[in-house]
Amino acid sequence: MAVVMDPSSSAEDTPPKHWLDRIGIPRALAWGFLGVLVFMIGDGVEAGYLSPYLMDQGVSRERVALLFGVYGVTASVAAWCSGALSDLWGPRRVMLLGLGVWGVFQVVFLAFAVPTGGYWPLLVSYGLRGFGYPLFAYGFLVWVTAVTPRRRLGSAVGWFWFAFTGGLPTLGSLVASLAVPRIGAYGTLWLALGLVLAGGLIALLLVREPLGARRLAPAGERPVATLLGSLAIVWRNPRIGTGAVVRAINTAPQFGFLVFLPVFFTETLGFTLSEWLQLLSAMFATNIFFNLVFGVVGDRIGWQRTVAWCGGVGCAATTLLLYYGTRWGGDDYALAMVLVGLFGATLAGYVPLSALMPSLDPAHKGQAMSALNLGAGASAFLGPALVGVFLGPLGVQGVMWIFAGLYLASAVMTLFLRLPEPVAAGAPGYSSPPGPASRARNESPEA
Template structure:
């Protein structure tokens, strides 16, 4: 199987003066993920308002997020290959505009079905158009510091989770949920769309090699197939044992991965936590997530991305077990939930940072956006089912015990799959050297 390594002489190649443009691509991807996912992850703050105004169950409201999540991870199978062919910038800009339109349309919804259509399609399609192309572009700009760059880029998700829910909660209290969605929509379209223009698909377009090393200028244009980088075809990657293992692990883990983003605030409110503190729990996830993406992404560059991914699944399982403790220790619910939120955020952030870099390690850069897009369909199915099923379980039992414990189990199973993958693929990797 193909093993991708830095170009011969890249370590000692001369470096151009001035800032390396790859860091501008990282910054633009940070902005796209901050605004896109930050807007999406405010959803937990809207649950009570939507449930009250439309007179519906928690499971029905949860389905709004599940549909959007299915689309924004599932659409990567289309947006990834399109980014490999047309370039990432235009997909990212279109995505930001769709998020803005979807949120604005949701603000005018007169029924929950209209919220499904506006939020689900707008935010779902928007994040789906922008996320995989932007993250895929970052992978091409770096080799030696790929884990760090990927972690910084996707730390926008963590920072968005830190900042946006409290802002949304404050806006809801001040002007209502409808005007809040409108404000978020304008922010996504104007600021997100503008910053997405900084994204570029490949360093060769600027006469550069990854990490800022100089390279001979080679012609390339958006609209052509980016076949300069070595790597697998999408078909070859998808049919490999490595991809099958990653897909299975991500699919199973994702059934519980996004349950906290929808249900943590309602859960905390059910256990007597005041609304401002309950909303801050999402921000604590954001704090942990930002640290995890930065520090664990950089750590993965040194200790290996495959064992790092195993660590992320085990860490998320342990964090969710802490959440389970709060089911029975109600007198200290707020402190236990804060501990859970921080730990879960750290390992969730590390997972998001390590996964794209590991895909690049396994399959090369030629079709990395397309391969990541196919892989993320696993997360799409888990996101579609997990938060909705958790809400349905609550409606039936008036308890989150089953969803939380099931989430612990799914992450442990995913860790076992990654461990088995590392054992079965080790001989192949040694043979490639």
């Protein structure tokens, strides 16, 4: 598919004047990044203690696991729908829907399900609440990709992931650690609702950028075609399908690690549980910082190169270092801190994928982001499934090699994610510029 060169895109050559634009945050969306951060802090408050809290209320371990499993499924579906619905309704309405869903079902969960202790009310209210945060957060991500000049898109999505992961689980867990001793576990869940509402209102009331209020799909495309297109694009545009697979590989080992690394670090290597939790926090903290770094790096050396080398090859190397380095060092805390930090850093090498994917099909950015989010949701199941199948026969060492192999495979697949070549005005194949939502921004480090 040829990309039409929009004459207005020459504005990208103009150096950004405002300091927000210079650091990679689109000035028109600046309040949205803050809103996402506050929203995700509220969403992440429960991450570290909801499971034991529910078990203390008499819910069995198996039922808690099912509760979280249903939540994961609904969140994955919402992640996929966020892009398609943004194409259909515009990102602002999708974010409003996500905020409403989160708020309504959190109230039902806290005011009715938790006090009565009935499992079905817990399952239904908490499960349906899972639709909330992906619609809000990923709806804003689509908005970012729709309005940010391509030359600075890598930096912009880096700031998005900084806000997202800064809230969930990092600052959300910190808020919980301070609030639970003072107002109790139940009161902290109400505090989470207040934070989510505050973040949502910051983004929706203070961001005035007009494109987010309009549908992003091409004029005349029917709603059913838009929704089905968010799946069909995976095989209609093979590069989008390949990118979705790369996104699934990106965080599959991360979710898999949470299944077996706690036992490996505490029982095999000899770390205390407190030390392991500190190491895990360090991994995420490093990842947050490098989300920004690799967003900027992607804009400088190319999104594709950054994902392939810093993400794919980098994660393959640091995954093996994480295993063999800790086996050699045993319970050497300083060495382990360095190794988990290296993995967290290279994991951020995939950040430019959020800029690369919508640029592969500029006329259907929402559908491309749906495919990306579908890969993200699949990773939550892929990683633990691989651990469940291979940990027994192959052990920790074998699983680490499987994960390293997947990362190398993702690096090879990324080489096929070439951006379409721009077509100059007047050249064969040129057509009149499309509407703002589907314009292809052609100034790219990949060119």
